[in-house]
Amino acid sequence: MTDVVHKPDLAPPVTTVGVIGWVRKNLFATPFDTVLTLFGAYLVITFVLPALNWAIIDASWSGKDQSACTGEGACWVFIIERINFFVYGFIDEKFYWRVNLVFIMFAALIVPQFLAKFPKKAWLGWFLVTGYPVISYILLVGGSFGLADIDTGKWGGIMLTLVLSFVGIVAALPVGVLLALGRRSKMPVIRGICVCFIELWRGVPLISVLFMASVMLPLFLPEGVNFNKLLRAMIGIVMFQSAYMAEVVRGGLQAIPKGQYEAAEALGLNYWKSMVLIILPQALKMVIPGIVNTFIALFKDTTLVLIIGLLDVLAAVQAAIVDPAWKSVATEGYVFAAAVFWVFCFSMSRYSQALERKLYTGHKR
Amino acid sequence: MADKPKAAKGLTPAKPPPWNNPAVRSLVFQALALALLGYFFYVVLQNTMSNMESRGITTGFQFLHEPAGFGILMSLIDYSETDTYGRTFFVGLLNTLLVSSLGIIFATILGFTLGIARLSRNWLISKLAVVYIEIFRNIPLLLQIFFWYIAVLQTLPGAKHSLKIGEAFFLNNRGFYFPAPVFKDGFGLVVAAFAAAVVGVVYLVKWARRRQEETGRQFPVFPVSLGIIIGAAAAAFWVEGMPISWNYPTLKRFSFEGGGRIIPELMALLWALTMYTAAFIAEVVRSGILSVSHGQTEAARALGLRGGPTLRLIIIPQALRVIIPPLTSQYLNLTKNSSLATAIGYPDLVSVFMGTTLNQTGQAVEVVAMTMAVYLTISLTISTGMNWYNKKMALKER
Numbered sequence: 001m002t003d004v005v006h007k008p009d010l011a012p013p014v015t016t017v018g019v020i021g022w023v024r025k026n027l028f029a030t031p032f033d034t035v036l037t038l039f040g041a042y043l044v045i046t047f048v049l050p051a052l053n054w055a056i057i058d059a060s061w062s063g064k065d066q067s068a069c070t071g072e073g074a075c076w077v078f079i080i081e082r083i084n085f086f087v088y089g090f091i092d093e094k095f096y097w098r099v100n101l102v103f104i105m106f107a108a109l110i111v112p113q114f115l116a117k118f119p120k121k122a123w124l125g126w127f128l129v130t131g132y133p134v135i136s137y138i139l140l141v142g143g144s145f146g147l148a149d150i151d152t153g154k155w156g157g158i159m160l161t162l163v164l165s166f167v168g169i170v171a172a173l174p175v176g177v178l179l180a181l182g183r184r185s186k187m188p189v190i191r192g193i194c195v196c197f198i199e200l201w202r203g204v205p206l207i208s209v210l211f212m213a214s215v216m217l218p219l220f221l222p223e224g225v226n227f228n229k230l231l232r233a234m235i236g237i238v239m240f241q242s243a244y245m246a247e248v249v250r251g252g253l254q255a256i257p258k259g260q261y262e263a264a265e266a267l268g269l270n271y272w273k274s275m276v277l278i279i280l281p282q283a284l285k286m287v288i289p290g291i292v293n294t295f296i297a298l299f300k301d302t303t304l305v306l307i308i309g310l311l312d313v314l315a316a317v318q319a320a321i322v323d324p325a326w327k328s329v330a331t332e333g334y335v336f337a338a339a340v341f342w343v344f345c346f347s348m349s350r351y352s353q354a355l356e357r358k359l360y361t362g363h364k365r
Numbered sequence: 366m367a368d369k370p371k372a373a374k375g376l377t378p379a380k381p382p383p384w385n386n387p388a389v390r391s392l393v394f395q396a397l398a399l400a401l402l403g404y405f406f407y408v409v410l411q412n413t414m415s416n417m418e419s420r421g422i423t424t425g426f427q428f429l430h431e432p433a434g435f436g437i438l439m440s441l442i443d444y445s446e447t448d449t450y451g452r453t454f455f456v457g458l459l460n461t462l463l464v465s466s467l468g469i470i471f472a473t474i475l476g477f478t479l480g481i482a483r484l485s486r487n488w489l490i491s492k493l494a495v496v497y498i499e500i501f502r503n504i505p506l507l508l509q510i511f512f513w514y515i516a517v518l519q520t521l522p523g524a525k526h527s528l529k530i531g532e533a534f535f536l537n538n539r540g541f542y543f544p545a546p547v548f549k550d551g552f553g554l555v556v557a558a559f560a561a562a563v564v565g566v567v568y569l570v571k572w573a574r575r576r577q578e579e580t581g582r583q584f585p586v587f588p589v590s591l592g593i594i595i596g597a598a599a600a601a602f603w604v605e606g607m608p609i610s611w612n613y614p615t616l617k618r619f620s621f622e623g624g625g626r627i628i629p630e631l632m633a634l635l636w637a638l639t640m641y642t643a644a645f646i647a648e649v650v651r652s653g654i655l656s657v658s659h660g661q662t663e664a665a666r667a668l669g670l671r672g673g674p675t676l677r678l679i680i681i682p683q684a685l686r687v688i689i690p691p692l693t694s695q696y697l698n699l700t701k702n703s704s705l706a707t708a709i710g711y712p713d714l715v716s717v718f719m720g721t722t723l724n725q726t727g728q729a730v731e732v733v734a735m736t737m738a739v740y741l742t743i744s745l746t747i748s749t750g751m752n753w754y755n756k757k758m759a760l761k762e763r
Contacts, residue, residue, distance in 0.1 A: 026488035033487050040489035189395035193402060203744035204737045205701035207715055212737075215729045219416045220409045300505035307708055314508050321515075330516040338504045338512070345503035 055335070066326055078329040079336045082320050086336070089156015089311050098139045098147070099159050105132060106162075114351065129170050136163075152230045156311030158340060164234065164302040164312065169295050171238045176245025176294075177284075181275060183246065184253055194246070201243035206301050209236045214308040233305045241298045248290035252283030285359050292352030296345045303341075313337050413730065420727070428726045429454070435721055437712045439628055450722050457717035458739060464631060464713065465700040468638040472699060473692075475639060476646025483651050494647065501644040507705050509641055514633035514709045524620045535614060535621060541632055542614035545625035551605030558601035559594065566590040630711035634703065642699045646692060653688035654680070686758050693751040697744055704740075714739060 014020060027037045058073025061080075069075035079086070088099055109128040112118040140163070142149045155163065182194035201209065213236035214229065221227075227235070256279055264274030284291070306315035317333040320326075383389045417424060429451035436446050441459040444452060482494040501509070519538055521528070527537040535542040573584035602608070614624030657680050665675040707716035714736060723732040 026486070029486065036485070036487045036490050040487070040493050043493060044489075187391050187395050189399055193398060199745070200737075200741065203741040205704040205715070205740060207704045207707060208719060208733065208737055208740065211715070211719055212733050215723065216733055219413045219729060222408075222412050223416060223419065296503070300503075303505040303507040304705070306507070314505070314511070318511065328520065330520070331512075334508060334512040334516050337508055341505055341508065342500070342503045346499060349503070 074332050074335070075326075075329055076332065078320075078326050078332050085320060086157045086313060086316050088159055089316060090154040091150060091156070091159070092154075095142075095148070095150055098142075098150075102136045102139050103159075103162075105135070106166075133167075133170065152228055155230065157316045158313050160305075160310065161299075161302050161312045161340075164230075164237065164305065165295075165299045167234050168237045168241055168298045168302070171234075172241040172245050172294070172298065173291070175238065175242035177249050177280065179242060179246035180249035180253060183250055198243045198246050201240050202247065206236075206240050206304055207307060209240045210304055210308050212236070229308065229310060233308060233310055237298065237301065237305075241294060241301070244294050244297070245291065248287050248294055249283065251290065252285075252287035253279065255286055256283050288355055288359065289352050292348055292355075296348050299344055299348070300341060313340055417730075422727050424728075424730070426731055428728050428731070431726075433722065433725070435725070437717055438710065439631065439712055450726065453722050454714075454718050454735065457712060457714035460711070460717070461700075461703055461706075461713040461715075461739075464634055464638070464706065464711070465703045467635055468642065468699050468703065469696050471635070471639040472642035472646055472695075475643035476695075477650055479643055479647035480650025480654070483647055484654060498644045498647050501640050502648070506637060506641045506702055507708060509637040510633055510705055510709060513636050514629065518629040518633050524616060527616075527621075533611075533613060535616075538629065539620060539626075540629050541627040542621045543625050543627075544611040544613045545623075547610045547612050549608035549610065551608035554605050555598055555601045555608070559598040562594045562597035565597075566593055569593070628711075630706070630709050633709060634706050634711050638699055638702060641702075642695055645695050645698075649688055649691045649695060650684075653684040656687045657683045689758065690751060690755060693747060697747055700743055701740060 015024060028034045054073050056073075059076050060069045060073065061076050062068065063077045064081065065077070066075075068077045084093070084096075088096060091099065106128075109124050109132060112121050112124050113128075115121075118124075138144055138147065140150060140155075141152065179194050179198055182190050183198065185191050185194070210233060213232040217227065217232050217235070260278055260282065261274070264278040267274075269277065302312055303314045305312055306318065311319070314337050317337045321330045321333040430449050432447050433450050433453050434446050435453075437444055437453065437456055439460060440456045441463060442452075442456060444456050479494050479497060482490050483498065485491045485494070521536060521538040524537050524539060527535040527542075529535045533544050569590060570586055573586050577583055612623050614621040614626070661679055661683065662675060665679040670678065703713060704715040706713035707720055710716065719732055719736045723729060726732070
């Protein structure tokens, strides 16, 4: 009994822990795995590294014109020199502060929404979709409060993209919710109208909707009445995306158990009260990922307005890269535009994932 | 609580006033909606009529029989400038169908590969797949099309300095050139042998399944069928004395002649559609595979199934139930997105018909209606098919 001596446990073999263990387990577990890893390494060496090299190490960052670029790497000078055009389009430089103010207000209103505990967060959210658009309209269009007019034809770049997507998002959600409710209505006529509307817009490409908005809308209106191009594009985008939104929301409505509808009725709530207080809060929460995906799709789809002649970020890049003062800067321009879209879309998708986790209250069974 | 219930006096409740009767209300609402809609369409129609009259546009589809008078970059059917506007419709439609079907095939292959790579236990492969998916999913398709078309394909060298693989495949700023097959007389027999072999294999599969159900004995269906199909076609090919030759592209003074050519517009569009849609398909595939719970794999193992049959008989059928509906909607998106062709001038339906033809004839209403009808028909056909499949595959519960 006494000769049992407790020795400390042996350390695990070095090949199963630490860096070596990790590498063996995750990169070289089987011969096939090794082949895959080598293939992956080949991809990294041939595509990823040269791309990084081009974009960062060999790139030219400072200078005034073409001569500052060595030609080896990316010519970011081009982007830096034309950044005002990419952000504001053709808006006169003396009006930049108005656009900036709109941007800053947007940032100030949206950032609290991402923070967990912020006082009066819900009020700020409501202000973002009610008061803020009005103030932005006054600032961006002008013509009142002593502000000079800005022609909407001069809007462009990131500013136009953001305006189009903001309007699209704020308008498409309520229209989509109404369409979804209509599609589940017990009244055959209302249901029929909503089904036709949704299926019609979902069945055709956005380009044809925009074409229709730009070519056919003027034909539909009485003579003398005319919307400007921007408004027509907005109408097209909202019509199109609200149909998609309706289908997403309908998915949520269908997932609510019948007991919830019956309970709302038993409480004596009328249709709108039971929808707004009982059904929609649960249904919308359930389909947040789908709603944000629709927002992302809408944001990306705003690029299509260049086909009907509006100057969004992509169109601004397209216009700038053919400038004879700069040679072969197409790739830089597209990479810049891609980065702009990527940042917005990627953060939206991450936000939706975070929100989904936060709102998860155990309804999924 | 404040208002007194009127029904308290008698046993039967007093009839509610008509404006509180749900049936009456719903009738009134519907009649109102219908009237508003009718009025809306009436006004639109009136406006359109008067607008078209003042612009001197005649309505109707007669313009389809008039000569078009413009050339089209690429056509799958014979087309010349003297053909009618009606024919431009079919040229565009076929080009749309071509790029969509090719895009669907390539995007499916790439998307499934990426989706599986995303779930790989190999860290590097899975991370590379994530990077690919997150980059290409979050950049607008139109931007990607422009990138491939303007920043990549248009900066390729000219015909004389083409990139080449051997002396058969050439890539330059005018497109991709490849040897085109030329079929000689006896090739019909090869096709016939192939078709016969396929029919034979169908019967073989039926027989093998019946035998397995009756006796439990399995038959190596896949290798045998593959052998029959390849063997029959190869035998016919050899008997007929190899009735095929290749027409190689050759460099003439400024460009290539002979062989087949894929125009850069098609390449850029196809490439962008494939890369973009594949990123979405990869996510669909991933969620489908993850939706099959691990218990299914364990149950299959407990029944004594090996890795291959587990995947084939247990996992994939259940994953497909989740994958197919969103996959179909990705296919639909790809088809609709192919209309972005108009931005780089690939002659698809929107670009040819809703672009050039509309501009030349001014028949906006007819042209837009026809184009939308085509896309609607495609969408509705596919979604009807999908609903049917969904019903067939849905879990049969109590």
